[in-house]
Amino acid sequence: MSEIIRWTAAELGAKLSAGEVSSVEATQAHLDRIAAVDGDVHAFLHINEHALDAAADIDRRRAAGETLGELAGVPLAIKDVLVTTDQPSTSGSRILEGYRSPFDATVVARSRAAGLIGIGKTNMDEFAMGSSTEHSAYGPTHNPWDLDRIPGGSGGGSAAAVAAFEAPLALGSDTGGSIRQPAHVTGTVGIKPTYGGVSRYGAIALASSLDQVGPVSRTVLDAGLLHDVIGGHDPKDSTSLPDVWPSFAAAAREGATRQVLKGLKVGVIKELPDSGFQTGVASSFHAALAQMEAQGAEVVEISAPHFEYGVAAYYLILPAEASSNLAKFDSVRFGLRVTPDGGGTVEDVMSLTREVGFGPEVKRRIILGTYALSAGYYDAYYGSAQKVRTLIQRDFDAAFAQVDVIATPSAPTTAFKLGEKIDDPLQMYLNDLTTIPANLAGVPGISIPSGLAEEDGLPVGIQFLAPAREDARLYRVGAALEALLVDAWGGPLLDRAPVLGGTR
Amino acid sequence: MLARIQLSDDEVTQLTGQLDAIVDNIAKVSEVATPDVEPTSHPIAMHNVFRKDVVGQTLTTAQALQNAPDADGDRFRVTAILGEEQ
Amino acid sequence: MAAVKLMDFDKALELFEPVLGFEVHVELNTETKMFSDAPNPANERNHDAAPNTLIAPVDLGLPGSLPVVNETAVRSSISLGLALGCSIAESCRFARKNYFYPDLGKNYQISQYDEPIAFEGSVEVELEDGTLVTIPIERAHMEEDAGKLTHMGGATGRIQGAEYSLVDYNRAGVPLVEIVTKPIFGAEHRAPEIAKAYVATIRDIVRGLGISEARLERGNLRCDANVSLRPRGQEKLGTRTETKNVNSMRSVERAVRYEIQRQAAILADGGTITQETRHWHEDTGTTSPGRPKSDADDYRYFPEPDLLPVRPAGELVEELRAALPEQPVARRRRLKSAWGFGDIEFQGVVNAGLLDEVEATIVAGTTADAARKWWTGEISRIANEREVDAASLIDPASVAALQQLVDAGTLTDKLARQVLEGVIAGEGTPQQVVDARGLAVVSDDGALIAAIDEALAAQPDVLAKIKDGKVQAAGAVIGAVMKAMKGQADAARVRELILERAAQ
Ligand SMILES: [Mg+2]
């Protein structure tokens, strides 16, 4: 195995810039790694056949003396929810098989402009509906820590690609935890930015008022570097914030000095007792908090009485918005068309296409959402759920009057077995218990590895939440804890992951 | 069917059961969604986000039609529409 | 189809009271569409565009595309709201109206539902005899148009019997303002006339504002007419029908009359009216039923999560209010008195639709009477002959220039009519036509005297007759002189000169 793939994006970027390695070599190393392990992991739905050309172009430009960004020449895996002009975009669905977008998502265009090398499109639950990537129409992704287990979802492909050293960086999207929960189960880092902090233009919409695109990586600094590239105002997305953002990479570098922990007030939520979490998840969480306290942080119990209504509100809002967003898949302008035997009307063709083209989870949510918006139910369903968002925002406001960040375990359990919960949607939905409030309120959240659960040796993540627009705080705090833990572990957590494809 | 999805009998049976989940969610949410609480439609409040009325880059007809399941010349083609002019 | 029974109109009005309501869709003539930066086909310069050439991703509902609101469309909507005497909402928002139809790219229309931009207004309309009627306005809201379907393979080109349909999305996303009236009571016998006058007034208002091309035949203005009847003395409103597709002023009048007669016949026979959409057929002058309204008309409206509320600033509203042109009725009142026309003269101009032209001609420097005579006289006569609009034949500045030539004595009325023909034929300005055709009155007495001498030489007895007091004998000489001058002499001057000669 080439050592190149073990480097962080920051390290690789520095070596590329110093001329110690070329982008073609780095890209090839990752393509080789994908060839060696992705048969087992299945993180990718598509490998970019233009990747080496793009890498060669960066090398040429660098040789010509052009000043390039810190990540120029670094490979990037792209969640298939993001549309790309040089690769197909399916959002994990049969209904979009082979779809070619005439435009790039803004985050893809910005990554391209910064010289990142799009290496492939990653697997996901169909239209980002799921927490295990088992709902992909193209088969599940496997957790690099244990191939029989789920990599989380919906962005299981992006997290697994990074955890399996198939790419140093990936793009994800997070509607209810789809960046943070996969980070948790794969021992990687994931950030859901403040709503509006990163453009949604070109992200195939699931629930427009909840969706947010963000970075997936192995270190907090790498996430910050990528966030700096993709973030900022985009006039193509009306919900994009016009704010001028600080450098998140700089925040991560500052955090790594650990000074930020001195006097930092960390809130823990009274209403999320340990009993709600797998033992090893709870103990890893408390151990991480103890490390922070040892550095001068103060842990404060706060109350967030409305968080428990989050899941219920989320599963009213999401299906409603999704049922409308997914109406465009009707076989007229793009995507699959299935015509009944002997023909039929447009209505027949649309209905059969959607029956055949959508998987069961997608159909379930569309039907539920259609029902929730139907005449006479709107106020009770969607309207009431939107009120819960107000209450959760108030909980956050009250909490952040007392503390700098809130900490929770990123998810209730470690990675479960593939197939274990697929027939129990309600159990599956509880995976997002701790991540959903951030989407409902629009605040940013980060998940970083806190260790391994003692009972199963699988990764556990700790989530930090900050007030809206305070994403930089998450990078400072996340990088500080990361530095502490990596020191304590004697190296990154992923060093302890089983070797993949070693003998193949 | 409003969702325009043809469903098998099995699917209908399964879904009918799951509508209960929605009803549970409503019951849960209505515990706190009282009339005095304002709904939040956008997590970060903004208003008056506009675009100047200036023509930008458009798709070529070829780009517009490149993913079409069926086309006829420069237009998309669909089978007979049941119903009436809108 | 069974023959439709119609009741005599006067009989119908004896038995029933008609209640009207209108929904008028106005296509704005902005440069770009409501939610995309594609060129707007409802703008004059784009209306000839080939199919699927005026398209941005969101107009096709492409995956990942997002809408962004056109600022100018919002301003136009506010201006229109103000011109309709409406209040402008302090805050309003967009909503999704969900339904599947192949001309609707996203399978939802972005419209406004519970929060329109303008509400509660009224417009005064003037009937042909000068009667003023106040039409109450319920609301005016912003929305987007749908694409265009062409039905192929059937005998009629209509949807019934068509084998397939073709879709052009150029029109998808064209900015619309939908103006909805409240129920209009008391129209009685004048219901058809009021319908026509209302649509004409809306056309005049949007033209005056310059916010729409306002051409009914192009669909820039589309009227849906609601008609219901209730038996005399009954409080409760009858069941209404909504007649769509009425795309000329005359058709609006006819369609309302037809519906009153049709519904009256059914009700008088003890039948019931079905609440339904009906389609107007210009060729046969009849309406036919569309889809009945039912519970399936469940549009599942919910606030558009991709767009933010619109809050027109008070200063903007006042700025737009100050810039409003006069209301059509007020303007007519002012012009009538300024021009000093009697009722018949003024109504003649109004009914011919030539108010703008006459006004512009006067502004260009003629008397009111001269402007009126040209437009309602010779120009209208030619227009009728050729079955075109009078306004399309010649511009007001040319008419004024022509009249000025008459006033200066360069042209006689008869010559001026010839010049008009030349101008209409595209031979240039009136002066250019005069020069090219050599039509100017010969005002050189020397030339006239030479011609008179010649004529007198040919008819030597004439001079003696005149000297004898038989002045009428001059006629024969005048005729000969006019003939010699090819009609370009002032007959009165010729007569004067002849009499002078006789007196010598
Ligand atoms: Mg309507």
Ligand SMILES: [Zn+2]
């Ligand atoms: Zn409308």
